[in-house]
Amino acid sequence: DVKVTQSSRYLVKRTGEKVFLECVQDMDxxxxxxYRQDPGxxxxxxxxxxxxxxxxxxxxxxxxxxxxxxxxxxxxxxxSASTNQTSMYLCASxxxxxxxxxxxxxxxxxxxx
Amino acid sequence: xxxxxxxxxPLSVPEGAIVSLNCTYSNSAFQYFMWYRQxxxxxxxxxxxxxxxxxxxxxxxxAQVDKSSKYISLFIRDSQPSDSATYLCAMRPYSGAGxxxxxxxxxxxxxxxx
Numbered sequence: 001d002v003k004v005t006q007s008s009r010y011l012v013k014r015t016g017e018k019v020f021l022e023c024v025q026d027m028d029x030x031x032x033x034x035y036r037q038d039p040g041x042x043x044x045x046x047x048x049x050x051x052x053x054x055x056x057x058x059x060x061x062x063x064x065x066x067x068x069x070x071x072x073x074x075x076x077x078x079x080s081a082s083t084n085q086t087s088m089y090l091c092a093s094x095x096x097x098x099x100x101x102x103x104x105x106x107x108x109x110x111x112x113x
Numbered sequence: 114x115x116x117x118x119x120x121x122x123p124l125s126v127p128e129g130a131i132v133s134l135n136c137t138y139s140n141s142a143f144q145y146f147m148w149y150r151q152x153x154x155x156x157x158x159x160x161x162x163x164x165x166x167x168x169x170x171x172x173x174x175x176a177q178v179d180k181s182s183k184y185i186s187l188f189i190r191d192s193q194p195s196d197s198a199t200y201l202c203a204m205r206p207y208s209g210a211g212x213x214x215x216x217x218x219x220x221x222x223x224x225x226x227x
Contacts, residue, residue, distance in 0.1 A: 004156075031213055033214065040121075040219070041219070042201075042217055042218065042219035042220060043157075043201070043217045045214060048213060048214055050213055056213075058214070088154075090156055090157070096213075101145075101147055101159050101162050102159075102203075102215055103159065104149075104156035104157045104158070105156050106155055106156045107154070107155065107156045109154070
């Protein structure tokens with residue numbers, strides 16, 4: 001069964017903290033993605049990675065960085081959390097080939113206070 | 114013009130009704146079309162996946178793609194309260210720029226009333 005696992009369902013962090021969101025997939029997918037989802041704005045791509053140690057900026061990379069040291073793991077880092085980064089964060093993965101669908105994790109609801 | 118337009122609803126229907134959910138898009142390079150279902154406070158799950166134009170049926174769900182009109186639809190027959198969720202359309206080109214990633218609609222929130 002396809003599985004994308006995010007390390008936390010709910011997180012509460014203080015402004016200025018460094019925050020790590022972890023995602024692991026067990027499908028040997030080359031591509032991994034981080035999105036945030038906000039009411040009225042839909043899903044917005046933060047970063048994606050098409051291979052180990054490779055990363056590409058998405059639509060809203062400011063304030064975020066990522067790390068992909070192993071094929072199965074993709075981490076999202078908030079260098080200095082701010083209240084406007086309160087959101088639902090979703091990790092996804094897919095094979096590299098054309099037309100392959102993406103599979104999502106269960107999401108991490110992050111609140112920055 | 115946004116690349117993918119989807120009416121956010123909310124859409125409320127009685128149990129047993131036929132539901133029609135739609136997206137329009139502007140990028141003629143899109144070749145792969147998907148529908149995701151997202152329950153409250155959960156991640157999206159893939160529901161239907163189609164390539165190019167045509168219809169695809171899976172149980173009570175039918176996905177249609179009309180590339181000439183740049184219009185895709187998801188039909189739900191005999192709708193059930195368990196179908197209450199937000200439905201997201203997503204699409205991607207076959208190759209080239211942007212082929213790694215999906216472009217999503219903002220989602221339509223559906224409620225099926227018993």
